Every structure is written in C-alpha cells, then in structure tokens.
Amino acid sequence: MHAQTVNPKDTLQQKRLITRGAFFLLFLLAPVLNIFRYDLTETHFVLFGFPLSFNLHLDWVAQSSPAEVAGQILFWFILPILVLVPLALWIAFKWGRLYCGWLCPHFSVVETINGLMTRITGRPTLWEALNKGSTGKAIHWAGLTLVCALIGFSWALALLSYLLPPLPLYTDLVTGQIGLYPAIFLGVASAAFTFDFLFARHLFCKYGCAVGLVQSIAWMANGKGKVVTFDTKRAAACRDCTKACDEACPMRLPTRSHKRAKFSCTQCLQCVSACREVQKDNPEGSLLTWEPGIPGKQTVLIPVREIDTKPRQPRA
Template sequence: MPAPTTNKDTLQRNRLLTRSGFFLLFLLAPVLNIFRYDLTETHFILFGFPLSFNLDLDWVSHSAPAEVAGQILVWFVLPITVLVPLVLWVAWKWGRIYCGWLCPHFSVVETINHLMTRITGRPTLWEALKKGRRGKFIHWTGLTLVCGLIGFSWALALLSYLLPPIPLYTDLITGNLAFYPSVFLAVASTVFTLDFLFARHLFCKYGCAFGVVQSIAWMTNGRGRLVTFDTARAAACRDCTRACDEACPMRLPTRSHKRAKFTCTQCLQCVSACREVQKDNPEGSLLHWEPGQPNRQTVLIPVHQLDTAPRKGRT
C-alpha cells in the first residue's frame, strides 16, 4: 500500500525552481559569456574563453597531420563521445525529463496553457473551439500581447547566442540595429508568437527532434521511470472528472500504457493532480512515478466501466 500523501505537495514547487533557474540560465548565458557562438569571431565561447578546438589556421598549415588529428580527437571527438551517451542514458532511464524539468520552451507551454485555461476553460485553442468556448476579445488581446512579448524575448535571446550580446542590446535600445539582425528578430518573433499561440504543445510532440530522441531512448527501456496507474483501485476514479488528463500539458491519456505516452515529459502534473483529488484518501494517489515493469502495462479503464455492481430494476 502506498504511503498517504500530505496535502502539501512539493513536487511542482521543485519543478518550478528547476525550470525558473534554467530559464534564467537560458537568457543570461550569452550575456555572462557562459556559452555562445560568436559569428563575428567565428568560434564558440565557453565560460568566457574562446573555444576554437585549438585549430588555428596558421598552426594547422605548419603542423603534421598526426598533430592536427590529435587536437581534433581531444577537443572535438572525445567530448562528443562522452556527452552524447550521457544524454541518451539519462533519457533511457527518465525519458523526457529535460523537457519537463528544464526546457525553456516547455515552461512557456505551461504558462500559456494556464492563461488559456483562465480565458476559455481549456488549455489549448483547439479544445476551446471544439467546446464552443471563445472567451472575451479583451482577454485574447492580452494573451496575444503576452505571446508576442515572450516570442520577441526568445528571438532576442537566440540572437544573443550568435552576436555579442551587449552591443546587440545597445544597438536595439538606441535604434541602430543593423538590417539582418532586424530581419531575424522580426521573423523569429513572428514564428515564436504563432507557435506559442497555436501550436506550442504540438511542437513539443512532433517538431522537437531532441524530444523525439529522448522518447525513443526511453521507449527502449522497459524499466524506465514512468507514470503508472494503480488499476486495482480504479474504482476511486469514479468521482473524479479526469483531473489527471486535464492537468497534462501534452494532452496525453495519463492512465494509459507507455506507448500512448510516447511524448510524456515527466512533468508529473498528472501525479500532482491525482494527489490533490485523493488527498483525503488514506491510500493516497492512484498515479505514481516509478520504474516500469517490462511484463506489465498500465491500461486505461474508462470510468463508465468501473461500476460493476448490478443495477436494481425500476419499481
């Protein structure tokens, strides 16, 4: 029997801390020269130091092939052979945990989902239109402005990874931004704004190559961590209005089998929602984040099938 959960669920608070910290890192990394690529100098900058793999053209032209190959091996091949397996191993064990706990784009997805729910009662535009909930014009105007502001900040942040940030911000404030950076900001801001308004979680599902790679690695591990459903206590779902499914930012059937949750980001909002619904239940939540069992699949049980007691005939 799982331990009862307390009324104060700290799971999402911990996620908020990790997501906020990584979002700030995403915005400030170029400014602080933690990591960026300088197009003007044509090399990476890592922790304030130029990262050119020690392959100066003059040095290459006067060096033996073995020396050049050694530099490429040490500064390029070896880091990749360490980093790529590490990322795949993390995804193999925990799935898209980067997406759910760190990814700046997914943080925006959750934020706008929350705002959309307040406007229409549904987290996505398509669900709202299907339910006939259009919201008020003034609210949509505000949401569009928010998406536009976030889209512009994203475009500016990405541009600061390619151009020296301080001169970029100075030129932007003084109105002296060059033509090509201006075009980049305009196009990227428009694309991001449209994405955040209409297709944010769809991009996470189908457009993010890094997310798909994580999902594939996770699916190959039958013991990888996932959200499981306690089918033995499925009757406890009878009085719930699918709070777990409604809480999922990716709009997945949270009580279903692993294949149906291929794009799960391990944000565990479904678990938190179930904990809240079952907070007065001494047996606790029906959803748990735990290692999978290769020979066991959790199966979605429709609520209308839970009541197996015979119905009394009308008198």
C-alpha cells in the same frame, strides 16, 4: 478511533518550478555572461568566457603535423561528443523526456500559456476551447496575444544573442541602429514564436521537437524506464473525479493509459500532482505514481470506458 492518515504535502511542482526557473534564467543570461554562445563575428564558440576554437588556428595548423591536428580534433571535438551524447541518451533511457519536463524553456512557456488560456476560455488549448464553444472575451485574447508576442520577441532576441555579441546587439536595438539582417531575424523569429505560443505549443513538443523525439525513442526502448503508473486495483476511486489527471497534462495525453500512448510524455508529473490533490484525504494516497515500468506490461492501465467518471449524484 483510528488516527487519520495525513498524506505528505506534494512538492513535485515546487521542485520543478525551481529547476525550470533556474534553467530559463540560464537560457536568457548565458550569452550575456559569456557562459556559452557562438560568435559569428569571430567564428568560434565562447565557453565560460574563453574562445573555443578547438585550438585549430590556421597558423598553428600550418606548423603542426597531421598527428597533432588529429589529436586536437579528437580531444576537443570527438571526445566530448562521445561522452555527452551517451550520457544524455542514458538519462532519457532511464527517465524519459526529463529535460523537457524539468528544464526546457519552451515547455515552461507551454505551461505558462496553457494556464493563461485556461483562465480565458476554461480550456488549455485553442482547439479544445473551440470544440467546447468557449472562446472567451476579445480583450482577454488581445492581452494573451500581447503576452505571446512579448515572449516571442524575447526568445528571438535571446537566440540572436547566442550568435552575435550580446551587449553591442542590445545597444544597437535600444538606440535604433540595429542592422538589416539582425532586424529581419528578429522580425521573422518573433512572428514564428508568437504563432507557436498561440496555436501550436504542445503540438510542437509532440511532433516537431527533435530533442524530445530522441528522448522518447530512448525511453520507449527501456521496459523498466520510469513511467507514470496507475493503480488499477483502485480504479473505482476515479468515479468521484472529473479526470483531473488528464486535464492537468500539458501535452494532452491519456495519463492513465499504456506507455505507448504516452510516447511524448515529458515526465512533468502534473498528472501525479493532480491526483495527489484529489486524493489528499484518501489514506491510500494517489492512484498515480512515478515508478519503474514492468517489461511486457508497461503499466497497463485503466479501462477508461468501463468507469463512469461523472461525479455521483446524491440520492433523493
């Protein structure tokens, strides 16, 4: 007898949970801990507790030569941009929207709300649920709306704390002494985020996020950039699967299709994890892998229309 091959346990999503959770906490706590924010009252950035005004105080500028002022601008402003922007583009060039899938707080909310909506309607988005005629119970929708509103308010408050001193802001909010303009900002931003989280989560990631768009363009320019690749030689194994990979994708992309069809892929690898789960008893393992692309081919993939994805019916 041959020993059964045991596929290693998939830990991709556990790793993502750690990176996303840590970055989400950083997003919320960075202003409070003075790690990074912009203080509108003092009109300068704060970085690790220190004011960052590029050392261009008016008194110093008035007493300095043009060369000294230019040197400060070069060192404190232009040089960091020349280092950080190419670094970010290089990461996107090699790995795509890695920030989106492994760090972005908004995408973390997308996945969370998708999961809640799936439990309510059986589908991860409202539009898919309406097409399937599955709307769920009103009480569940009320709960989901409340969750989205609370997350939206927390986001609005977090963003405002990047612009105003956080502790006085929180104190004014608790004591009911918040100013008119901060209150307007909180109201408008909370409503916008709530609407986004309820109706347009992944759509914003696809079509409205400039950061994601730049990453996708850089990634598409690299024929060898890492991409989810489908093993076409084993495509028949998909017959016993109900498109678990496509169903798992938070961006609702055809996960087994060409790279150009996955322009907005966030490299979250949910599809890979889903395939690993389906094929966990298959000695050959997952049909989807995350590996460098092949220039000119771009991981051609499954001829979806040629494969019956319905589970096989047992013979009578």
